Amino acid sequence: MQTLDILIIGAGPIGLNCALEAEKNKLSYLVIEKGTIVNSLYSYPLYMRFFSTAEKLEIAEIPFISTAPKPGRQEALEYYQGIARQKNLNIKLYEKVLKVRKNADGAFLVGTTKGNYTAKNVIISTGFYDIPNIMNIPGEDLPKVRHYYTEPYPYAKQKVVVVGSSNSAVDAALETYRKGAQVTMIIRHAEISKSVKYWVKPDIENRIAEGNITAYFNSELMEIGENSVTFKNEKGQIAEIENDFVLAMTGYLPDFDFLKDSGIILQGECLNPFYNPGTMETNVPNLYLAGVVCGGKDTHLWFIENSRIHAEIIVSNILRNA
Secondary structure: OOEEEEEEEOOOHHHHHHHHHHHHOOOOEEEEOOOOOOHHHHOOOOOOEOOOOHHHHOOOOOOOOOOOOOOEHHHHHHHHHHHHHHOOOOEEOOOOEEEEEEOOOOOEEEEEOOOEEEEEEEEEOOOOOOEEOOOOOOOOOOOOEEOOOOOOHHHOOOEEEEEOOOHHHHHHHHHHHHOOOEEEEEOOOOOOOOOOOOOOHHHHHHHHHOOOOEEEOOOEEEEEOOOEEEEEOOOOOEEEEEOOEEEEOOOEEOOHHHHHHOOOOEEOOOOEEOEOOOOOEEOOOOEEEOHHHHHOOOOOOOOHHHHOHHHHHHHHHHHHHO
């Protein structure tokens, strides 16, 4: 079995950038991805637009040409998947990594659903979009509850509850409202999140102010029934409203069990994985983190534009230690 210089877990934008950096430095590598190339982007809402401009989403100095100031999901898919095709990157798709173990000789044994691999270095670049932040309330497992939102058409003329006030919640509320849904937002905080895209925030605030979208602030969803939901409002009163669908846009988490099982120390309330910011190396020698997975529960800490540098940092450190 060939021992690779680098095995990269995750074919998102940062995982691809790590592969390109490895190739540039003539290091043997393999990317393993449980879904398609940039699988998280593929799962985004169909009409999602990035907060960042195109040039800030570029990797390996390959131009990202966009027809709009803020590129959308389809343009990003074309860009990143096009790079993987053009560069013929060494990627195995629809193969899930199950374990990462360090052998006595210092190399890693990486076990997947389809086989085993050995590598001198491993980079975990798995993002955070795979595991929904569960509310742990009765009825959350009903078929009417969705933790992922793709497009508004299934919700036409339906009574929709949107939980949350982040970008994903606001997009879901506005899009479903405009396709004829009766939208109610249940929000734990006193206002729409300050992180909502600046060109969208006035839109949702105006729709709420004029009464076209109902919003309950300082409120919490308590139970989901077949035909209704129960929530606690800002006065502490329990209320029930009719409901057909719940879009629980409560955020997503990294796979903490996988990180712990790989030997990485998780720290504090946010379960921040330990790594050296100067090298991106974890407490396990030669095991690295790259991209948004570095933030633990603080999934707003890292983005494509500010974690692109991780690939160069990691590969430089690997070359220094070779």
